[in-house]
Every structure is written in structure tokens, then in C-alpha cells.
Amino acid sequence: MINSFYIAWKYLLFSKARSAIMVACITLIAVLPLALEIILDESEHQLVERAEHTPLLIGAKGSALDLVMNSLYFADEVPQPVTLASADEITATDLAFAIPLYVRFQARGFPIVGTTLDYFDFRQLQLAAGTPFGLLGECVIGASVARQLGLQPGDSLLSSPETVFDLAGVYPLKMRVAGVLAPTHSADDLAVLVDIKTAWVIEGLVHGHEDVARSRDSSVIIERTESNVTASAKLMQYTEITAANLEAFHLHGDPTGYPLTAVIALPHDDKAAAILRGRYQNTDSRYQIVPPADVIDTLMTNIFRIRNVLDAVILFVGLATLMALVLVFALSLRLRQLEIDTIFKLGCSRLTIAQLLGAEIVIIAAFSAVLCLLILGVVSHYAQQLVRTLFI
Numbered sequence: 001m002i003n004s005f006y007i008a009w010k011y012l013l014f015s016k017a018r019s020a021i022m023v024a025c026i027t028l029i030a031v032l033p034l035a036l037e038i039i040l041d042e043s044e045h046q047l048v049e050r051a052e053h054t055p056l057l058i059g060a061k062g063s064a065l066d067l068v069m070n071s072l073y074f075a076d077e078v079p080q081p082v083t084l085a086s087a088d089e090i091t092a093t094d095l096a097f098a099i100p101l102y103v104r105f106q107a108r109g110f111p112i113v114g115t116t117l118d119y120f121d122f123r124q125l126q127l128a129a130g131t132p133f134g135l136l137g138e139c140v141i142g143a144s145v146a147r148q149l150g151l152q153p154g155d156s157l158l159s160s161p162e163t164v165f166d167l168a169g170v171y172p173l174k175m176r177v178a179g180v181l182a183p184t185h186s187a188d189d190l191a192v193l194v195d196i197k198t199a200w201v202i203e204g205l206v207h208g209h210e211d212v213a214r215s216r217d218s219s220v221i222i223e224r225t226e227s228n229v230t231a232s233a234k235l236m237q238y239t240e241i242t243a244a245n246l247e248a249f250h251l252h253g254d255p256t257g258y259p260l261t262a263v264i265a266l267p268h269d270d271k272a273a274a275i276l277r278g279r280y281q282n283t284d285s286r287y288q289i290v291p292p293a294d295v296i297d298t299l300m301t302n303i304f305r306i307r308n309v310l311d312a313v314i315l316f317v318g319l320a321t322l323m324a325l326v327l328v329f330a331l332s333l334r335l336r337q338l339e340i341d342t343i344f345k346l347g348c349s350r351l352t353i354a355q356l357l358g359a360e361i362v363i364i365a366a367f368s369a370v371l372c373l374l375i376l377g378v379v380s381h382y383a384q385q386l387v388r389t390l391f392i
């Protein structure tokens with residue numbers, strides 16, 4: 001039997017192209033459904049686990065899926081904004097604790113999450129280095145952000161403008177990295193967490209500029225009276241918050257009207273959750289209240305329907321490929337008829353010929369199995385990143 005494998009191995013080395021094609025075909029047939037199963041299982045784990053730990057979300061009426069994906073996984077689709085007053089309304093009910101979220105901007109491709117320090121306790125986030133944000137303009141970055149950008153506490157990170165030509169005149173904010181989160185294997189690893197007011201600074205609602213009353217540049221002043229000074233757009237605005245200019249940053253208007261993308265509501269108990277949901281069921285309400293677990297369950301149901309279709313397609317493609325491989329092998333036997341006749345004339349039995357052919361099939365299958373295991377190992381190792389890239 002060893003001799004049969006030796007001869008089969010030599011023949012496969014001689015026919016490198018044919019052997020490589022057969023190995024590749026068998027490997028793809030086995031890898032596709034198994035890799036798909038790994039990715040879908042990981043996506044279900046990430047989506048469901050985070051949704052189940054988030055009791056309720058309050059946001060503007062619209063797509064519940066966009067609201068959940070933006071608030072929990074920091075997806076690019078930004079829901080219609082609500083205001084800070086919506087968080088105050090939840091707190092005033094004494095039914096739940098409110099955590100505001102403003103997820104709209106990015107920094108070098110990573111989402112900037114405006115929130116409060118309560119978010120750290122809610123998500124049970126731990127710091128691997130540095131401290132939580134404590135001042136305006138500070139940020140705490142996720143483990144993946146720190147690794148990919150090579151940042152550590154004390155470094156700076158610049159926010160990205162929403163468009164190349166920002167007609168609103170909102171300048172990128174240079175944020176100081178106060179801390180780095182320990183790995184959580186969740187969307188928080190890819191987030192840049194800032195105070196909610198820092199997010200408003202990025203939008204331009206909170207800003208700091210030189211004191212116009214003390215400005216000596218006449219081109220900056222449009223009108224000066226005893227009670228008021230009107231400045232032009234030429235007035236220099238600060239793009240970095242430091243100890244020297246911190247006091248110059250101020251709000252314009254009523255903060256309760258400032259935007260949020262969502263509010264995480266943490267009910268005190270199940271009864272409080274039921275009462276709170278009932279209050280937002282009114283069709284005249286400007287807000288919607290969403291249990292993220294229900295939304296993700298619906299999403300996963302649709303994903304599994306797609307998976308069933310993909311499994312059927314892969315099954316038919318696999319059968320067609322197997323039939324093609326059988327045909328290739330049969331044609332190969334026809335082309336090798338002279339070799340087989342020579343082996344038979346040398347005194348080898350039909351069993352020996354069958355052993356030679358069987359050895360070739362076993363070697364090809366063994367190589368395909370090894371390649372399949374290697375590919376599945378890589379897919380399993382990078383499943384979290386693949387899910388975040390493909391689904392979240």
C-alpha cells in the first residue's frame with residue numbers, strides 16, 4: 001500500500017496543474033459553507049449579546065434598525081436627531097436612568113461617541129492605560145483604535161470633517177487622548193469616546209474664540225456698542241482645547257435643545273420598563289422607544305433566511321463541482337489508458353491499479369482537508385473583525 005501512495009505522489013507531482021486545480025475545487029466546496037457558518041455565528045453572538053445588555057433605546061421616529069445599529073454598533077447611518085431634553089424627560093419620570101449618545105462624527109475612520117462617564121459603568125469598560133476623559137477636548141480610545149493608530153495617553157487625535165468642503169465652517173478638533181480601554185471584543189474597541197459637550201464642540205455648537213472685546217484687529221469687528229460687540233467670520237476660533245483657552249469655550253442657546261442621536265434608558269425594574277414603553281406608544285409622540293433585542297432578533301431572522309438561500313446555492317454549486325471533478329477524473333483515466341494497460345501487462349492486478357487510483361484521491365483529499373483547516377482557522381481568528389467589517 002505504501003508503494004501505491006509513493007507512485008501516486010510522484011504522478012501528482014508530475015501533473016502539478018491538474019492536481020492543484022482538483023485540490024482547489026475540493027477545498028472551496030468544503031470551506032464556503034463552513035466559513036459562512038463561522039461568520040454568521042460570530043455575527044449573531046456580537047449582535048445579540050450587546051443588544052440583550054441594552055434594555056431600551058429612545059430616539060426619533062424612523063428606522064428602528066438604523067437607531068439600534070448607530071447606538072449599539074456605531075454604524076455610519078445616522079438617525080434623525082433628538083434633543084438633550086429627551087434624556088431629561090426620561091430622568092424626570094423616575095422610571096429609568098438616561099445615558100445620552102451622540103454618534104455622528106469620526107476620527108481617522110473611527111466613530112466618535114459622545115456620551116457621559118455613566119456609559120463606562122454601563123458597559124463595564126476598564127482602562128488599560130491613562131484616565132477617563134475629565135476635561136473638554138479629551139477622549140478615551142478603544143483597544144483596536146490604539147493598536148491601529150499607534151496612540152497612547154498623552155497623544156493627540158484629530159476629528160475628521162464630515163465633508164471635504166465644510167461650508168458650515170466647523171473645524172476639526174484636536175483631541176487629547178486621556179486613556180486607552182482594555183479590549184472588550186465589542187464595538188467599543190473601535191470607538192473614540194468623548195464627553196457629550198466635546199461632540200458638540202466638534203459640531204460647532206460649543207466653541208471658543210479670542211475675546212472680541214480685546215481684539216485690536218479692526219477687520220474682525222463689524223459693530224461695537226457699549227453693550228455688545230459683533231464680530232465677523234474672520235474671528236479666530238480655537239481648534240484645540242488647552243488649559244489656556246478652556247475658559248473661552250461656551251454654549252450658545254439653551255443646551256436642552258442640543259442634538260443627540262439616541263438615549264439609552266436603564267429602567268429600575270421590569271415594571272418600570274413596561275410603564276416607560278407604554279408612555280412612548282402614543283402615535284403623537286416625537287420619539288420611539290425600541291428594545292434592541294427585538295430589533296436584532298428580526299435582523300437575525302432575515303440573515304438566517306439569506307443563509308438558507310446561500311446554503312442551497314452552495315450545495316448546488318458543490319454538486320456541480322463534484323460532478324465536474326468526477327468527469328475530469330474519468331477523462332483522465334481515459335487519457336491514461338495506455339499507462340494502465342502497461343501496468344496491467346507488467347503483471348499488476350486490477351486491485352493494484354485501483355489502489356493506485358485510490359491513493360491519488362486520498363492524497364488530493366488530504367491536501368484539501370489541510371488547506372480547509374488552515375483557511376477555517378484564519379477565518380475563525382479574524383471572525384470578529386470580519387463581522388464588524390461585513391455586518392456592523
